[in-house]
Amino acid sequence: MIIYKKCLDCGSRETEELKVDEYACSECGRQWTKDEAIDAAYDEINVMKVSYGGFFGGYNEIDVDLKNREVTLDFTRGKTEKTVRALDDKETAELMNMLKEVDILNWKRSYDNPFVLDGTQWDITLKRDAGDLLRSGNNAFPEGWEKFGSGIEKIAQISIFQY
Incomplete structure (x- = not known):
């Protein structure tokens, strides 16, 4: 299962949804989209x-x-x-x-x-x-x-x- 609300840089789950399918990390400030989260999840294989x-x-x-x-x-x-x-x-x-x-x-x-x-x-x-x-x-x-x-x-x- 893909976890969209997990920071792609620091791995924190302390995140917030900015807009539909856009997220930001509360700890490091990194922003990403749902598509970037999907790509990152598949890159882990x-x-x-x-x-x-x-x-x-x-x-x-x-x-x-x-x-x-x-x-x-x-x-x-x-x-x-x-x-x-x-x-x-x-x-x-x-x-x-x-x-x-x-x-x-x-x-x-x-x-x-x-x-x-x-x-x-x-x-x-x-x-x-x-x-x-x-x-x-x-x-x-x-x-x-x-x-x-x-x-x-x-x-x-x-x-x-x-x-």
Whole structure:
């Protein structure tokens, strides 16, 4: 969840709303907008780990190191293989824009369909200095899942998600 009323410079929550979607820190005087708070929240993500699969199909893991701009793939369909590729500036920017568009920081922690006993499980870990954010699902997906899957497949240069 994005905290808009947290100073982008000193981290204080002693803030005030100046206008709609504009804030100021009571401690250091810094002013910012809602859009700047959103950008700052997404800039805190260092690594994104995505795991997707099911019992019979194995699991696919994609690690995206946003600070070092690397993608690591790990497949468990009877064998494990790892591949690492570098991301360029354009790919990194497109990925961050996609994450903002699907609003991943505001996804619920868990999505579950209790009426399906097997099928697809997924989890996403967003690693940040302030702590990890976990998102997961069992045969249920958040709004924006298809766009998220397409974006991940594009940067990983593979096709693994089933929609």
